[in-house]
Amino acid sequence: MLGRLVTRAPRRILAVSGLAFVVFAVLAAGAVEALSLNRYEAGGSESLAARAELAERFGTGSPNVAVLVTPRAGTVDDPQVAAVGAALTRELGTFPGVGDAWSYWSPDAPATLAAEDRRHALVLAWVPGDADRVRAELLPAIAAEVIDPLATDAVALQLGGADEVFRVVAEQSRADFVRAELVVVPLVGLLLWLVYRRLAPALVTLVAGLFAAVAALGILRVVALFTEVSTFAANVALVMGIGLGVDYGLFVIYRFREELVAGRAVDAAVRATVRHAGRTVVFSGVTVAASLAVLLAFPFPFLASFAYAGVAVVATAVFAALVVLPAALRLLGRRVLRRREPVPGAQGFWFRLAQGVMRRPVAAGGAGVLVLLLLGGPALAVDFGSPDDRLLPSLQPVRGMYDAVRAEFTTEEADAIQVVAAEAVDVGEYAAALSRIDGVLRVDSAAGAFADGARTGAAGPEGPSRFLAPDGGTWLSVLPTGERLASDAPGLVADVRALPAPVPVLVGGYPAEVADYRDGVVERLPLVGGLIVVVTFVVLFLMTGSVVAPLKASVLNLLSLTVMFGVLVWGFQEGGLAGLLGFTPTGQTEPSIPILMFCIGYGLSMDYEVFLLARIKADYDRTGDVVGSVPRGIARSAPLVSAAALILAASFAVYATSGVTILQMLGVGMALAVLVDATVIRGVLVPAAMALAGRANWWAPAPLRRLHDRIGLAEEAPDREPARAMDTSSR
Structure with a gap:
């Protein structure tokens, strides 16, 4: 039905889409300024309860x-x-x-x-x-x-202060967004021309990517009216919008070319492309959107922002690929063809590579797995911690301020742990006990200042009254040493909470807020990982009718992501890339960034897996050839996957030059993950695994086979159809 619509009224569809683009562009123009950089805080946590008590009863709080x-x-x-x-x-x-x-x-x-x-x-x-x-x-x-x-x-x-640091980080990310726009768009346009060797298909594919990116930013602007959306979501929306829009556009145009080469008239080729390739695009979109939507399982606005961005990007990219692009192809007709189209079924590099791997699947697959595990090995040394001013370049004035504080001050007063007691009691003994905890420099309280278990002087700034509430209650400031704060702040928070108190207390302050945020993230990891695997399993089962193919895809995708995490730890946490990229390593990794990268990387890996399996399964269904369908399917999909991966990796890599370390991590990590997935995984491990599985690749229990027969969908290979005597749309 959609195919008929775009072939009957292509100009009307393009006009309406153009109007929608203008509306989205107006909204997107204010999107970056409307977004914010959320604080690292866990709703409902003890630290936030302590913050509220300090504000309401004592009129103070952690200095920001x-x-x-x-x-x-x-x-x-x-x-x-x-x-x-x-x-x-x-x-x-x-x-x-x-x-x-x-x-x-x-x-x-x-x-x-x-x-x-x-x-x-x-x-x-x-x-x-x-x-x-x-x-x-x-x-x-x-x-x-x-x-x-x-x-x-x-x-x-x-x-x-913390808010000034992250205000500057937000400003820098906005500047990086503008610079990325200026670099990514012409870069992608050039790469598309190199892929197509024709200007017309390169331009319409780039337009599809721009439509997806701009529309996604416009949607984020609307979402920001109702909830907090992180500034970094705009950076991700730009790259993924252009990347997925181009990705799906490549797939649609490759299929359209195949239909034309197979002998179909333009109208029939457009309808066949939307009918068959459109299913694969929808499958891929659902997979990517689901991989990012699971971030909503985290009760943190920062991570939820990327779920909004991911779903918006996928929805707009699928619309551009299945509505805007087919309408344009209907008008362009045969002008999208190369002057000399490749011979169908030609045995190129990817065919020969897959065939060679399948002859020795154990040796080739084992070598591929070993390389990935070696490159991913550093990930075992990950140490989660909180971000600070070192996200910024050393030339930033606020970064220079904190370099001076770290170098010349005994400790950072703003990072004190705050212990709030509901009742006003003599806290002298409790303060003394707190001061004996390893890594505590001083405890300030209404009873005075304590260090190493002994009272050392009067209460902190403004005297004892600062630590007493008018309606009863008191609070204590536990100041960590610089060494304990840098090496094990969450452990210190746990030690403070574990110490028996004379009355019920709440433990807060910036170190406690970061520790609660980290714990909240880590606690939800199994749920998020399970949701991603289940959703992608269902999508791939509906496409292939197999329970083996989805499991294999999940394992291979996890293997490809180990490289990304290995480089994340070696390159950024330990500073292996610091000299090249110009950042300052802190020896720790902010926990939400690897999770975000996992969800994006897993979704994009499944994106390519869907394209690849669609071609292999279509060949297998047509020929019944378990072995030969694999290299033929890889050979047919590899040019598409390689081109899409190169363009997406180049788009992400632009952020390697960012002035914010988090964006550098995203840029380098995602570019590497995409390239590894499109080469080592698709070129070596997929054919090796499929050769070892043999006919079991497409196995499913009888009840599930019957279920797939009723509700399953799959792409079909183009059949030859006689060309019509006259095709006016190709003129």
Whole structure:
């Protein structure tokens, strides 16, 4: 039915699609600015409950704004510098929207708020509210109305804090998005011309990719009206929109060419392409969308953002491939053909490679598996941790601020763990016990400051009253050492929570929030992995009627992704690629990024698996040849898969030059995963596995075979059909 529609009214369809593109473009124009960079927090966690208690009952919280005060000469104890520091603390504390502020110059302030050589000191502030408001409104206002007027030739002031860091990260990702647009579009256009050797099919395929990307961004703009959507989702939508739009466009045009070469008239070729190849595109789209939709199983806006982006990208790419592109092909007709089409059934490189592998499947397959496992081996050393300012290049001012804090301060005061007690009790003994935990530098409380189990002085900034609530209750600040914070912050949080308290307590603060986020991510991994496998199994079963082929595909896809994770750990966590790409390794990996990459990588791997199995199964159904159908199917699909993989990998690789390490990880990891999947997996391991399985490749229990006979769908090979006497659309 869809095929008939696009052949009867192609111009009308293109006109309506063009109008839709304009609407989506208007929405997409404001999409990047409407998106945000979510905080790392786990809804319903103990740390968020502690944050709420601190805000409501004590009027304070973890400092999310910081200002580094640096005298041009002398120390922070000089009268002129101290006057600036005190004024900054006072004005910041009274600035509208700021809930609390303290500094090195506050009464009873700890010495750790200054550098060991007294060349720097910190002013800290707690600014309540959601991340968008703090980053978009309050931080620029604080910089313009408080910091800039107080900065002098004698004293330099640098704005920082977690929200300032991620505000700059969001700005950098937006800049990278614009640069990627300028590079990806002409790059993909050039690669498409090299693939087709004709300008017309290259342009319509590129238009399909642009339609998918722009429409997906427009959809994200609408979604952002109702929920938080991460800035990084726009970067992924751009690359995947163009990549999948081009991917599906290549598949449709390759099939259309085959139908024309087989002798069909243009109208019949379009209908056959939509009817047969369209099924494969839908199967592939469902697989990719499902792989990303499972991110909704995580109760975190950051990861959910990529589920929205993935589903939007797939929906728009499938629409472009099955509606917009066929209408254009109906008008282009035979102009999409090369001047010299390859001979059908020609035995090229991929045919000979698959045939050679199938002669020695154990040796070839074993070698391929060994190479993948060796390259993926470093993944065993993964160490999950939280992101910080080192996501940014060292030339960024806020990054330079924290380089100075790490190098010259005893520890980072903003990373204190906060323990909130509902009742006001004598917490002296409890504070002393907390201070004896390995990795705790100091504990501040209403009972005073404690270190190594002994009271060392008065309470922290502003005295005991800061730690007491008017309606009863108290809280304690547990300051980690720099070493424990860098090496095992989640373990320290667990130690604090495990210590018996005199009354029920809630443990929060930035280290606890990150630990709760990490635990929430890790806890859901089995569920997400299981959902992906089940969904892709069902899709591949419906396409092939086999229970063996989906299991084999899942195993091979996991093998291909081990390389990506190995490079992620070796290249980014351990710094193997730091010199080449210009980032600073932290020795840890932010946990949500590998999960995101797994879902994208798994979906794209299944995308290629669907294309490959569709051709092999169609050949097997037509000939019944278990062995010969594999190299023939690979030979027919390999040019398509190789071209699509090259274009998608090149699109992802553009982000290797990003100024944000997370985007570099995505760019390098996904480009590598796509290339490995399209070469080692499809060229070596697939034919080896299918040779070993033999006729069992297409086996299913009798009940499932009967089910597939009723509801299964598969692509069919083009049959020859006499050309009509006249084909006006090809003129």
